[in-house]
Amino acid sequence: MTHTQPTVSYGHGWLFDGDRTSGDVEGAWTGTNCTLSADEGDYFAVTYTAATAVATHATSLNKSTTLYPKLRCRYKCSNANVKAKIITVFSGDETGTSTGSGSTTSVLSSDRTEANDTWNGYYLTFTSGVNAGLCRLISDFEVSGGPAVGTFTVAAFPETYTADDTFTLSTVANTQTVLADTNSTTLTVASASLTASKTIDYVFMYATTAAGTVYYDFMLIYKGDFTIPNCIGGIDWMPTPRYAQLPIPGMIGAHTQNLGSDAAEWHLTGDLTNGTWTRSGGSDHLLGEVFLDIAHNSATEPWQWFDSKLGACKVTLDTPIFHRAATNNELDWTVSLVFREYRLSSAGCSHESYGSRFHLEMI
């Protein structure tokens, strides 16, 4: 029997909660071949109408994959045809902006006018436009004309770029497909380990293949998932409804008014003397120190992804209680945790059923 252990994320590097099209560190989002929106205030909608749609953002994230080696997202597709795709773009050596109208195999740029062949063998990666997130090897670089314009000859991109598309130049391919073209009509969580020793500049979200909308619930770049070694003290899961009892003057009993479902709670108690309660890397001083990390940074990390193996969702961590005593001459050293469901969308969110709310599909 496989030992089932809950996990919880920690250490946000960048959180995009699907709730905005501008206004945070990633800058303004731009939709190519689509119009972007924050559906239900919580789901970033990228719609394929006639061609692959891509959402790109303006400002570099500048996040080290050494410090933040993980990416997690949640998405769903509006039908069985459209597909989700996510590509991360790492920092290149140089940047540039396209000029004029070249072709799928010829990229022009008036701000890259180095000597001929300077960029031969490099990779050109678009960071905006129809080819955003795509990377091609440069076979030749020539400068001509006056004013000078550099021409990159590359393996064919799927689309012809347009003027003012931005790109990077790097000695190695600097993209990672963290989610290949995938369809799921139920909310699905995807996780990836990011290429080591890179700096993430951009995360692009797509709707590909066919007409339809991909709803991205969140995109999280973070340090890691902590596996809770045991819950010997038990797990209590409480998806609590809210009932108001209204006394009726002059009558027996009360009216019961259902006010909807409260935020669910998970109450866990683990034995700190059993299993590994420190994170890999050896920097933890205390057993269960990760919970101090989560609690301390709760001001800037609004939620963590918690998978109890009975259900999974965004949660906040209430006061962790570290208990240590000698009981019957034996060490009694435990931690008690309360994870409370975090919600951004409305109670009647059209994208969630009770099953997807708690991610029962993952069990």
Add this chain to the structure above:
Amino acid sequence: MVASALVTLKTLTLGDLDTGTGWYQKEYVDSQIEAAIIPKSAQQVLNGTGLFVRFDALGVSVDPVRNDDMIGNSAGDGFVVANRQAMWYFDTFMYYFYDLQNLPHDIVNTTIDYTSTDPRSRTKVWLDEYLPDEDVYDDFNILVQYANPDYSMERVFLPSPFKDIDVVYSCGLPSSSPIVDWDGSIMQYEEKVPVVVSVVPKAAFSGDALLWEAVQALRNIAEAHPLGSYRSIQNTKPSTERLGSYPLFSSTVTLTYTRDAESV
């Protein structure tokens, strides 16, 4: 067929110490001695007054044998010597007589085989690591072993040519209980390991005093080095007993720790 009193004596000596188990390699040297081997079923006819065949056979010889030696007769039977005693007539030695037990299998060439996953191993490694640091042992010979080696401990305790050990820590097999997590899976086992501390008194040091020092040393280790799984002493129980002509001072110290289940 001519009856002969010549039998093959395999004299046991304890050789090199196996550091994994704390057991000595058994080595046998063959020789011929004259001995009468009286099967249990023949006692009514052959036994003299006062000799009884208690086990499979009785051996009588003038040539010396010791417990755990082996004797083979011309019929191919093999026996292990036990409970050897000397018969005297006033101040004159007459002969040795001893119980003989049939060998259930050939143990002459038994090799010591163990793995580090043996439950006794981690306790032995723990004791080996920390016992030498204890001052009390400067003047004594210490042995940490798996419990129940297949030779008599007298060969370990007796002075040269035997091993002349003063204190033996014998690590027994644990009794264990599973620790079940919330999902019903067994994640660990709580194991209680008996460590029997045995002391045979030597000159200038009483058995009780040495035993106490040896037990205290074990306590000191448990206090200073609980290790990652929080090994601790559950209890200590004196178990001194008299073995024939001498007392074996001993105490059983039960250690508790948890071990991860292999499937975890």
